[in-house]
Amino acid sequence: MADTLTPDRLTARHVGAVYRRALLAQIRAITEYPGDFWVMASAGVMWNVLQFAFLTVLFAAVPEVAGWRYHEMLMLSGLLTVAAGSTAILCDGIWSTGQMVLKGEIDYRMTRPAPVVVQVATTHIGMQGFGEVGFGLVMVAYGWIGAGLGPASLPLVLLGIVCAVVIECALITLFCAVNFWIKGPMSNFAFVMLDLQHHAMTMPLGLFPIGVKVVTMFVVPVAFVNFVPVAALSGHLAPWWVIGMPVAAAASVLAALGVYRLGLRSYDSSGH
Amino acid sequence: MTSAFAVDRAFAAIAFKRRLAYKAQWVVALVLGGGAMLVSMAMWRELLAGGALSGYDWDSMRAYIIIGFVTATVVFGAADWQVADRILDGHIAVDLTKPVDFQRARAAEYIGSMVSTVPTVLVGVLGAWLLFDPPGPATPLAGLLTAVSFVLVFPLAFGLTYLTVLVCFWTKRYLGVMWLREALLGFFSGMVIPLAFMPSWLQAVAWALPFPHFTTTPAAIYLGRVDTAGALGLLAAEAAWTLGLWFGARIVFNHAVKKVTVHGG
Amino acid sequence: MPILEARSLTKTFRRPDKTSGFKGAVKHLVQRKYKNYTAVDGIDLSIEPGESVAYVGPNGAGKSTTVKLLTGILRPSEGTVRVMGRDPHTERIANAHDIGVLFGQRTQLWWDLPVEESLKLLKHMYGVSDADYKARIARFDELLDLGEFMPALARTLSLGQRMRADLACALIHAPKMVYLDEPTIGLDISVKDRLRAFLRELVDGGTTLLLTSHDLADIEEVCERIVVIDKGAVAYDGPIQQLKAHYITTKAVNLFLEGPADVDELKLKFPQYEWAAGEAPSEVTVTYESRHFTAAEVLGGLTAELAPRDLSLSEPSIEDVIRRLYAGELTK
Numbered sequence: 086m087a088d089t090l091t092p093d094r095l096t097a098r099h100v101g102a103v104y105r106r107a108l109l110a111q112i113r114a115i116t117e118y119p120g121d122f123w124v125m126a127s128a129g130v131m132w133n134v135l136q137f138a139f140l141t142v143l144f145a146a147v148p149e150v151a152g153w154r155y156h157e158m159l160m161l162s163g164l165l166t167v168a169a170g171s172t173a174i175l176c177d178g179i180w181s182t183g184q185m186v187l188k189g190e191i192d193y194r195m196t197r198p199a200p201v202v203v204q205v206a207t208t209h210i211g212m213q214g215f216g217e218v219g220f221g222l223v224m225v226a227y228g229w230i231g232a233g234l235g236p237a238s239l240p241l242v243l244l245g246i247v248c249a250v251v252i253e254c255a256l257i258t259l260f261c262a263v264n265f266w267i268k269g270p271m272s273n274f275a276f277v278m279l280d281l282q283h284h285a286m287t288m289p290l291g292l293f294p295i296g297v298k299v300v301t302m303f304v305v306p307v308a309f310v311n312f313v314p315v316a317a318l319s320g321h322l323a324p325w326w327v328i329g330m331p332v333a334a335a336a337s338v339l340a341a342l343g344v345y346r347l348g349l350r351s352y353d354s355s356g357h
Numbered sequence: 358m359t360s361a362f363a364v365d366r367a368f369a370a371i372a373f374k375r376r377l378a379y380k381a382q383w384v385v386a387l388v389l390g391g392g393a394m395l396v397s398m399a400m401w402r403e404l405l406a407g408g409a410l411s412g413y414d415w416d417s418m419r420a421y422i423i424i425g426f427v428t429a430t431v432v433f434g435a436a437d438w439q440v441a442d443r444i445l446d447g448h449i450a451v452d453l454t455k456p457v458d459f460q461r462a463r464a465a466e467y468i469g470s471m472v473s474t475v476p477t478v479l480v481g482v483l484g485a486w487l488l489f490d491p492p493g494p495a496t497p498l499a500g501l502l503t504a505v506s507f508v509l510v511f512p513l514a515f516g517l518t519y520l521t522v523l524v525c526f527w528t529k530r531y532l533g534v535m536w537l538r539e540a541l542l543g544f545f546s547g548m549v550i551p552l553a554f555m556p557s558w559l560q561a562v563a564w565a566l567p568f569p570h571f572t573t574t575p576a577a578i579y580l581g582r583v584d585t586a587g588a589l590g591l592l593a594a595e596a597a598w599t600l601g602l603w604f605g606a607r608i609v610f611n612h613a614v615k616k617v618t619v620h621g622g
Numbered sequence: 623m624p625i626l627e628a629r630s631l632t633k634t635f636r637r638p639d640k641t642s643g644f645k646g647a648v649k650h651l652v653q654r655k656y657k658n659y660t661a662v663d664g665i666d667l668s669i670e671p672g673e674s675v676a677y678v679g680p681n682g683a684g685k686s687t688t689v690k691l692l693t694g695i696l697r698p699s700e701g702t703v704r705v706m707g708r709d710p711h712t713e714r715i716a717n718a719h720d721i722g723v724l725f726g727q728r729t730q731l732w733w734d735l736p737v738e739e740s741l742k743l744l745k746h747m748y749g750v751s752d753a754d755y756k757a758r759i760a761r762f763d764e765l766l767d768l769g770e771f772m773p774a775l776a777r778t779l780s781l782g783q784r785m786r787a788d789l790a791c792a793l794i795h796a797p798k799m800v801y802l803d804e805p806t807i808g809l810d811i812s813v814k815d816r817l818r819a820f821l822r823e824l825v826d827g828g829t830t831l832l833l834t835s836h837d838l839a840d841i842e843e844v845c846e847r848i849v850v851i852d853k854g855a856v857a858y859d860g861p862i863q864q865l866k867a868h869y870i871t872t873k874a875v876n877l878f879l880e881g882p883a884d885v886d887e888l889k890l891k892f893p894q895y896e897w898a899a900g901e902a903p904s905e906v907t908v909t910y911e912s913r914h915f916t917a918a919e920v921l922g923g924l925t926a927e928l929a930p931r932d933l934s935l936s937e938p939s940i941e942d943v944i945r946r947l948y949a950g951e952l953t954k
Contacts, residue, residue, distance in 0.1 A: 095715055103747050110732065110739045117734070117775065118529045125533035132536065135544040142554050146410050151403055193730035195695045198718035199747050208732070213533060273385050280389050284396040292399040350697065353635060354690050 095200065103199045107207035108175075115212060122212045129170060129216025136162050136287070137224060151291040156231035157319045162287045163224025164311035167246060168253035169279060170217025176254050178208030180272050183264030186348075189355035202258065202345045229318075238318055241327060245314030248330035252310050255337035258345060265348030282307050289321070302329075309333035368462050369469030372436060376473035382434070386477045390430045394485060397422045411553040417580050420491040423482060424503075424576045425548040428510055430478050432571060433539065436470035437518045441531035444522065453614070460519065460606060467515045495581025502588045503579040509595045510571060516602025517542075517567055523606065526613040546571035567598040625706055625799055625830050626669040626692065632700040633662040633687050661687040663854035664701065671798070674831040676841035676862070679851040680948050685834045686725075688851070689803050692832070693723050705799055719748060722797035726804035729784055730791050731776035737787045738772040741794060748795035755794070762790045765820045782813035789817070793824070800824070802833045806840050818843045838944065850947050857947055869943045874909045874936040875921065876900060879928060891927070895920070907936075 115122050140162065144155040153161070182205055185191050194204040229242060260275035267274075290298050290312055301308040309330050316322035376382070401422065405415040413421065440463050443449050452459055485491070494500030521538045525531050543549050545568035552560050552573050563569050574595055578588040636656045662684040669675055679685050690696040692703055694710030694717055703710055710717040724730075731740045745755045763769045766786040771779055779787065785805065792800065802821070806814045814837070821844045825831050835841055841848060841862070848865055850858040858865065877883075883906040888897050896909040910920050924930070 099749070103743075106746050107743055110735055110743060113739070114734050120528050121530050121533065124524075124528055124537070125530070128533040128536035128540065132540045135540050135549070138544065138559075139549050142550055142556075142559070145556070146554050147404050150400060188728075190728065192690065192695050192725060192728070193723065195714065196693050196718055196721060196723045197744070197747055198715045198749075209734075213536065269381060271381070271385075273381055277385060277388050277392075281392045284393045288396060288400055292396075292403055352696075354695055 095198070100200060100203060104203050104207060107204070108210070111207065111210040115210065122215075125212035126216035129173075129213030130220045131216075133162070133166050133217060133220040133224065136166070137220075151289040152321070153289040153291075153319075154232070156228040156233075157315060157321075158287070158289075159224050159228030160232065160315045160318070161228075161289075161311050163221045163226075163228055164245065164249055164315060165282060165286055166217050166221030167225060168249035168310050169282070170214040170219075170221055171250040172254050172257050173211030173214030173217065175250070176206035176258060177211040177214070179206045179258050179261045180275065181205065181208060182261040182348075183268070183272050184270045186264055186352065187268055187270055187355065191349070191352055192354055195349070195352075201349055202342065206258070232319060234318060241314070241318060244327070245318070245330060248334045249310045249314065251334040252306060252330075252337045255334070255341040256305065256307065259337070259341040262341070262345045262348045265345075265351060278305065278307070282310070286311055290316075306333040306337060364457055365461060365465035368465035369472070372439070372466035372469030373473045376436060376470045383477050386430055386434045386474060387481055390426050390433075390477065391481055391484065393429070394422055394426045394481070397425070398489060411551065412582070413551060413553065416492050419489045420580060421551060421572075421576045423485045423489070423491055424579060425546075425572045426481055426485065427478050427507065428546070428571045428575070429543075429548055430481060431471050431474050431510065432514045432518075432542065434471070434474035434477065435467055435514065435518065437467070437522060437535065438531065439466060439470070440519060440522045441525050441535075444525040445529070445531065460603075460610060463519060464512070464515050467518065468511050471511055471514065492580075494579050498585060499578050499581055499588065502585075502592065503575050506570065506575040506578060506592055506595060509592065509599060510575075513567065513570060513595060513599045513602070516599055516606060520602055520606045520609060523609050523613055526616055541566075542568050542571060545569065547573040547576070551576075567602065570595040570598060623707075624668045625671045626667070626832070627704045628665055628667040628688075628692065628701065630701040631662055631665040631667070631688070631691055631698055631703060632660065633684075633691055633696060634658050634660045634699040660854055662691060665851065665854070665856055667849065667856070667859075669799075669830060669832065671830055672825075672828050673847060674825040674845045675833070676845035676848045677832055677834045677851070678836075678838075678841060678848060678944060679857075683851050684854040685851065686803055689723075689725075689801050689832070689834065693721060693801055719795065720798050722792040722795070722800040724788055724792040724800075724802045724805055726785065726788075726802070726807040729776065729788050731779075731784065731787055733777050734775065736773050736775055737768070737779070740776060740787070741772075741790060744791055744794050750795050754796070758794060758796065759790075762786075762793070765823065766790065766816070781808050782810065785809060785813070785817070789820070797829070799830045800832070802831065802835075804835055805833065806835060806837050814840070850944060852948055865943060869946070871911060871913055872896075872909050873912050873917070874907055875924075876934045876936065877906050877908060877924065877928060877930040878902075878932040879904045879906065879930055892924070904931075 137159070140155060140158050143150070144158070148154070150158065179202070181190075185194075185205060191201060191205075194201045197204065225242070225246075229238070256278065257275045260278050261272045263274045264272060285293065285297070286301070286307055290301065290308065298308070301312070313322060313326050313329060313333075317324055317326045398419070401413075401418045402415060404410065405413065405418055408414070443452060443463075449459070452462075494503060517538070521534050522531065524534045528534065545552075545563040545566055547563075547569060548571070552563050552569060555563070563573075570591070574591045577583050578591065583591060635658070637659055665684075665688060667688075677685055677688065687696065691698050692705065692710065694703075694705075694714050697711050705717055706720055708717050710721070731737060732743065735743075741759070744750075750758075759768065766789065768786060768790055771783045771787065774783075776784070776787070789805065792802075805821070806817055809817070818840060821831065821833070821840075825844065831844070833840065833845060846861060846863075848858065848860065848862045849856060878900075882903040883899065885897050885899050885906060888906065888908075892908075894910070894915075898907045898909070900906050908920070908924065921933075925933075
């Protein structure tokens with residue numbers, strides 16, 4: 086009764102296939118509640134329409150904020166929205182880590198031949214992500230064209246988007262994994278990070294004290310999600326800063342996987 | 358008097374205590390509200406360094422931002438989920454068999470949960486006061502009327518929240534509805550940017566909605582941007598919205614509850 | 623060579639001694655106080671391929687913790703576990719292919735997805751071939767009637783349906799070693815009967831089974847060997863039949879008399895037996911040592927004297943034995 090495939094170690098191909106199938110199953114399940122899909126997707130769009138409106142209203146009164154102009158600020162907001170919206174599509178389930186630890190729902194996932202982090206990440210899809218990514222891309226494109234950046238910068242924009250998505254997913258995973266130790270149903274650390282990003286990182290870093298810059302670049306590298314790529318594109322930072330994006334992405338992924346793994350080691354299940 | 362509101366008080370007290378149990382939420386609310394406040398302060402200090410914009414100088418903007426923090430903390434920190442969960446998990450069928458008015462009971466609970474955010478507000482305001490030293494109210498009377506408008510925010514927030522929570526009779530989840538409401542509230546209340554910066558047509562849209570009373574009304578009274586008659590007018594409008602939403606919610610609820618009784622929850 | 627071997631398996635939980643919530647957590651970071659609590663205390667267990675082992679004990683005895691240690695969910699504080707020669711925690715992935723797990727209190731179905739989608743996801747996760755998958759689903763359908771709720775969303779299933787679907791999930795990759803923790807909890811009699819028949823078949827097919835249950839009928843019908851644990855340690859380990867033969871030494875007969883039974887009088891008349899009043903006034907239960915008396919002796923004497931209208935024999939119950947084991951009345 087031997088199965089055809091019983092690898093002792095996970096291959097990237099197997100993990101990728103498990104991830105893809107679990108996510109596709111979730112996407113198919115969306116059709117079960119079309120009403121919710123539209124409410125969630127339009128909520129995602131609405132946040133960003135209003136962010137767009139805020140910037141438009143603001144820049145009708147002022148020419149620039151800390152040296153940043155309207156279209157650059159649009160890209161800043163747009164890129165963050167694309168990154169945050171992507172996490173809702175790609176790894177929304179990771180927000181349940183705390184809940185699962187509390188209820189012992191990691192148990193089954195540890196008995197299956199696939200990484201636990203992948204299994205947890207794919208338990209849910211945040212349907213607002215579709216609206217956020219869609220409208221975020223519109224904002225990025227509108228800002229990019231409006232700022233007069235030529236097609237030559239397109240590869241850099243694409244690299245920026247990919248790195249932004251990777252960093253954002255990794256950092257949210259990392260902060261959700263805190264709940265392995267500080268038990269609770271709410272992923273407060275990830276939530277605080279995301280909310281502070283939406284407030285502070287949609288602004289030029291020059292507004293804030295130097296400490297903020299250091300922390301967002303070198304401690305919790307959220308600056309590499311949107312600030313660094315847009316600043317490098319628009320000349321606020323030297324071009325060589327773009328090297329930092331893939332570096333930050335790799336570091337964030339390694340840190341997130343490491344912390345999640347440590348969390349699983351100290352996992353005590355529940356109800357002994 | 359005591360007996361007439363005994364039940365409401367009990368509901369409010371339970372909701373208040375339940376919120377107190379989540380001590381982590383206080384810290385989270387303070388970090389989130391405080392963070393947003395600091396970002397706004399940083400931005401406006403930079404923008405207003407060269408002088409007033411749309412009638413706001415750096416002095417008045419500091420008070421404005423703190424007022425926005427107060428209402429944001431109270432409104433976003435309330436336990437709207439509890440009402441939504443009752444509808445989504447079918448608990449409402451049990452509630453309807455109880456000899457209490459559903460809407461009134463939820464109002465008491467909701468307001469109880471709003472009161473539990475007061476410690477966060479106090480700490481935040483105290484910190485902001487020490488850091489930014491905002492100007493006092495334009496007149497003592499303006500200060501008093503500002504307090505009245507803050508008090509009215511409690512039932513107004515309930516009416517708005519409850520009306521949107523009732524959408525859960527038609528959806529499976531509440532999150533999206535909540536986000537929509539919070540996004541609209543943040544923008545049209547003037548929390549994100551004062552309404553005075555908006556083009557007149559957008560201001561007209563805002564004033565046709567209940568949202569401005571969450572920030573613009575108390576701020577305008579406090580800063581003396583309206584005279585006493587204007588302040589009373591704003592308070593009247595705020596009160597009218599409170600009543601309108603309360604009775605509007607009753608109509609929607611009666612309609613929605615037919616769904617429950619027909620489909621058995 | 624045993625398929626599963628645990629040596630002096632111990633799990634001590636270090637519980638932070640703190641108040642809950644964020645403030646408590648922060649305080650705890652500064653003070654660091656812990657309480658220790660030993661859930662599993664030096665258990666030795668060895669299971670040969672094809673065995674079906676019942677793992678029983680009172681609530682809080684450490685059953686679930688043992689299962690979690692054996693399946694690699696928890697790391698042992700001391701001692702070792704080997705499943706097919708591997709450490710199930712550090713070699714989690716390789717081990718996963720060989721084991722199937724069911725926790726009756728929880729589901730492993732994807733809550734918002736149809737049952738069929740969950741099974742398909744597991745098929746791919748375990749790398750089960752299409753042909754094997756089809757054959758196994760057909761068999762599960764035949765024995766567990768999966769078909770009727772394959773398209774249903776997991777959250778809409780009844781408890782019995784959910785448990786059958788979970789069983790299919792645990793077995794879809796034909797694991798060699800299967801752990802079932804309370805697989806019949808909360809189910810009604812007809813579903814229980816079905817599950818037991820299914821498990822019996824599984825064991826007959828050569829699968830090794832470790833089962834915990836509060837329902838001793840599960841154990842008697844499915845398992846041959848029983849391990850009783852109490853307070854984290856093994857209290858008995860051996861064949862169920864032997865446990866019965868060894869400890870069930872008394873038998874009982876219910877007598878239904880024509881008139882009301884006078885228990886005190888009967889005690890005087892037949893002091894060699896134990897007497898107890900029955901449910902009805904005319905009913906009486908007599909208990910005797912089967913080592914000293916034969917049924918013929920007992921019944922011959924009693925029927926001649928009392929002329930009962932009717933009588934019934936009570937089946938010896940393993941439940942009594944285990945209850946007495948828990949109570950510490952019996953020792954190995």
